[in-house]
Amino acid sequence: MRNLIALSACSLALMGTAGAADAPAPAKPARPSIVPPLPSRPALSQPAPAAAPLSEAAQDAADEQAEAELAAKIAKRLAILRADQDARAAAAARHRKAAPARRAAAPAHAHGTHWSYEGEHGPAHWGKINPAWAKCGIGKRQSPIDIRDGMKVNLEKVAFEYSPSPFTVVDNGHSVQVGVGPGNYLTVQGRRYELLQFHFHRPAEERVNGKGFEMVVHLVHRDVAGKLAVVALLLERGQEQQTIATVWGNLPLEKNITVAPSVVLDAGQMLPPQREYYTYMGSLTTPPCSEDVLWIVMKQPVQASPEQLAVFSRLYPLNARPVQAASGRVIKESN
Numbered sequence: 001m002r003n004l005i006a007l008s009a010c011s012l013a014l015m016g017t018a019g020a021a022d023a024p025a026p027a028k029p030a031r032p033s034i035v036p037p038l039p040s041r042p043a044l045s046q047p048a049p050a051a052a053p054l055s056e057a058a059q060d061a062a063d064e065q066a067e068a069e070l071a072a073k074i075a076k077r078l079a080i081l082r083a084d085q086d087a088r089a090a091a092a093a094r095h096r097k098a099a100p101a102r103r104a105a106a107p108a109h110a111h112g113t114h115w116s117y118e119g120e121h122g123p124a125h126w127g128k129i130n131p132a133w134a135k136c137g138i139g140k141r142q143s144p145i146d147i148r149d150g151m152k153v154n155l156e157k158v159a160f161e162y163s164p165s166p167f168t169v170v171d172n173g174h175s176v177q178v179g180v181g182p183g184n185y186l187t188v189q190g191r192r193y194e195l196l197q198f199h200f201h202r203p204a205e206e207r208v209n210g211k212g213f214e215m216v217v218h219l220v221h222r223d224v225a226g227k228l229a230v231v232a233l234l235l236e237r238g239q240e241q242q243t244i245a246t247v248w249g250n251l252p253l254e255k256n257i258t259v260a261p262s263v264v265l266d267a268g269q270m271l272p273p274q275r276e277y278y279t280y281m282g283s284l285t286t287p288p289c290s291e292d293v294l295w296i297v298m299k300q301p302v303q304a305s306p307e308q309l310a311v312f313s314r315l316y317p318l319n320a321r322p323v324q325a326a327s328g329r330v331i332k333e334s335n
């Protein structure tokens with residue numbers, strides 16, 4: 001027991017110094033400070049309730065031996081650690097020498113392809129991960145936004161021509177995405193866009209007058225000129241939604257595996273009965289954050305059951321980009 005405690009104290013001390021060695025700051029760690037003080041006896045002998053009682057002399061002898069063993073172990077591990085630290089310091093020095101040359105030769109940006117919703121690959125860093133994603137950082141017409149102060153006007157109705165279609169489902173590592181077969185269209189402002197895919201975010205990326213929603217469905221459309229139009233359906237807790245039930249029923253078991261179910265799916269069943277909407281010009285909400293995207297956010301939320309919302313939250317508890325500055329953009333809304 002004593003030896004075990006001594007060992008774990010030892011490895012804890014070593015872990016501490018190894019961590020310090022990984023940190024970039026001090027080139028010359030103050031060596032004396034890394035020699036851990038020998039743990040005091042009470043700390044060492046604290047547990048061991050099961051040990052048979054020893055005479056005081058025997059106890060002292062045992063303690064002394066344990067301390068001697070501990071000291072020897074620490075000394076040995078410190079020697080290894082110092083050699084390791086010296087090697088690291090030498091490597092760091094070589095790296096520092098080589099760095100300026102490398103910087104001069106390399107482009108100003110990395111060309112990463114990995115992004116996520118948290119941490120060093122999170123939304124605040126997307127624009128720096130890849131030069132093709134610069135808009136994520138410096139764009140002035142980015143999405144999502146908090147939709148407020150819309151101009152109430154007589155917006156034309158969006159003409160949806162959706163019909164039951166073959167579909168695919170993939171969990172692409174950022175969301176569950178449903179590829180929709182050809183022949184589903186929407187027409188607005190004299191342009192006809194074809195539905196390509198829809199996917200989900202949790203929570204909803206858009207806000208409306210500051211209000212958030214449980215989830216959102218983004219239906220991504222493209223016209224013949226390549227212009228994009230995205231319809232956002234805000235999801236709220238309520239009745240089961242049939243189209244989502246079909247999608248969840250065909251979720252692939254593994255990421256990045258596309259399944260093509262033998263049934264058809266009608267995206268139109270997801271649309272709310274009332275077709276008033278907000279509209280503004282924005283961007284894709286994932287890298288590359290391309291702008292010039294027409295956004296159509298339906299005013300009436302669509303219901304999904306608590307169970308359906310729970311299924312997605314198990315896959316993606318958080319996959320929403322924070323709201324971006326509206327920067328004085330025109331927002332229109334149906335009367």
Ligand SMILES: [Zn+2]
Nearest residue numbers: 199201218285
């Ligand atoms: Zn989206």
